[in-house]
Amino acid sequence: MEGFVIKDVRFAALVLPNAPLELLGEDFRWTEGPVWFADHEQLLFSDLPNDRIMRWTEAGVSTFRFPSHFSNGNCRDRQGRLVTCSHLQRNISRTEIDGGVTVLADRYEGYRLNSPNDIVVKSDDSIWFTDPHYGINTDYEGGRQEPELPARVYRLDADGSLRVVADDFDGPNGLCFSPDERLLYICETGHQFAPSPRQHIRVFSLSADGKSLNEGRMFHKVEPGYADGISCDEQGNIWSSAADGVHCISPDGELLGKILVPFTVANLAFGGRHRSRLFICAGQRLYAIYTNTRGALLL
Numbered sequence: 644m645e646g647f648v649i650k651d652v653r654f655a656a657l658v659l660p661n662a663p664l665e666l667l668g669e670d671f672r673w674t675e676g677p678v679w680f681a682d683h684e685q686l687l688f689s690d691l692p693n694d695r696i697m698r699w700t701e702a703g704v705s706t707f708r709f710p711s712h713f714s715n716g717n718c719r720d721r722q723g724r725l726v727t728c729s730h731l732q733r734n735i736s737r738t739e740i741d742g743g744v745t746v747l748a749d750r751y752e753g754y755r756l757n758s759p760n761d762i763v764v765k766s767d768d769s770i771w772f773t774d775p776h777y778g779i780n781t782d783y784e785g786g787r788q789e790p791e792l793p794a795r796v797y798r799l800d801a802d803g804s805l806r807v808v809a810d811d812f813d814g815p816n817g818l819c820f821s822p823d824e825r826l827l828y829i830c831e832t833g834h835q836f837a838p839s840p841r842q843h844i845r846v847f848s849l850s851a852d853g854k855s856l857n858e859g860r861m862f863h864k865v866e867p868g869y870a871d872g873i874s875c876d877e878q879g880n881i882w883s884s885a886a887d888g889v890h891c892i893s894p895d896g897e898l899l900g901k902i903l904v905p906f907t908v909a910n911l912a913f914g915g916r917h918r919s920r921l922f923i924c925a926g927q928r929l930y931a932i933y934t935n936t937r938g939a940l941l942l
Contacts, residue, residue, distance in 0.1 A: 646903050654891055654900030657880070662933040664904065667922075668704040671697070674924035675872070676717040676761070678725070679914025686914055686922050687725065688929065689714045692783050696727070699922075699929060713785030715778065716761035716817075716910075721768055728759035730778030731785035735759055735770065735799065748799050751807070754791040758784070761817045761872065761910075765824060766941055767853060770799040771808070773815035773829065796829060798854065808856050813841065817872035817910065821879055821894075822939040825849055827856060828881055830870040842869040844883065844892070863896045872910025872924070875939040882921065884908035889923060902932060913938025 646664055649655055674697075676689040686699040687707055696714055698707040708714075713730040720726050725738040726747070733756045734749035747770065749756055758778025763771050773796050779788040796809035796818070809815065809829065816830040826846055833841030846862040849855070863870075868886025875881055879894040888904035889911060906926040914922055915931075918938040923930040 648901040651899040657891060657934060657936045659933055659935050664930055664932045666928060667699055667931050668929040669927060671927045674929055675715050675910050677910055677912040677922045677924055678717040678719055679912055687717055688924055689717060691715055718762045718764055720764045726762055726764065726770060728762050728772060730758040733758060735772060748805050751792060751805055757790045757792055763818055763820060765820065768801045771818065772797055773818055775814040775816065817870060819873050819875045820941060821875060822877055824941060828862060828873055830873060832869050840869045842866055844870045863892050865890060868907060874911050874913055876936040877939050878936060882911060884910055904930060
């Protein structure tokens with residue numbers, strides 16, 4: 644199958660031999676944070692160093708928000724509102740239905756967050772996000788600033804309380820829940836200026852009340868490159884960014900296959916009419932490909 648690398652026969656059933664990789668847009672600076680809005684039939688994604696959130700529809704690409712305060716990760720909450728990570732403002736914000744913007748979290752115990760990176764919403768309305776130092780280490784993604792907190796993973800509850808759920812990461816990055824929300828996958832990409840990045844995806848089981856994480860374990864090592872953004876399909880497979888495209892990893896951590904992409908992939912999200920179209924942020928470009936699986940529909 645052209646455009647694919649099949650490592651396991653199970654992968655052949657997840658992709659379509661007659662579905663090409665499609666270029667949807669280009670001439671961005673670095674694309675990130677894709678999120679699908681089914682009711683508007685649109686994809687929102689960050690053009691991070693250009694300080695804007697872009698909108699893609701079948702009619703083309705337009706600017707959704709400028710300035711975006713150097714937004715990175717985006718997701719949608721259970722009420723259909725956009726939730727965004729900002730590097731410049733070092734916060735998590737929510738775009739209300741009327742267009743107003745509400746800051747949800749910008750400090751932990753009085754100290755400023757670093758540069759919230761990626762974000763997911765659980766079925767109990769809690770918001771889980773990673774907070775590495777990447778976005779404030781240089782001027783490229785919003786401006787160099789001094790970190791006040793270690794790199795961590797947080798849970799933000801509906802009542803506004805913020806809790807640390809993992810603090811043993813050098814550089815937590817992308818994250819996603821399994822379809823049943825019993826597992827949380829988190830990418831570890833290490834220190835930004837280290838000679839080589841971490842390439843690990845770790846997996847954690849959730850506590851019985853779903854509010855904290857049990858001890859994690861190594862799930863998979865992504866190579867070449869590293870796991871930046873990840874997404875889960877309805878069968879529990881993890882789809883990960885990599886230097887050579889998108890890697891599909893089984894629930895037991897085995898590489899099933901790859902979708903080859905000509906540029907380094909940063910992040911990805913399922914969307915489209917049946918949640919079976921995979922949108923891919925790759926460097927200065929936005930791609931999409933139809934698959935034979937659907938993105939996980941969380942509880």
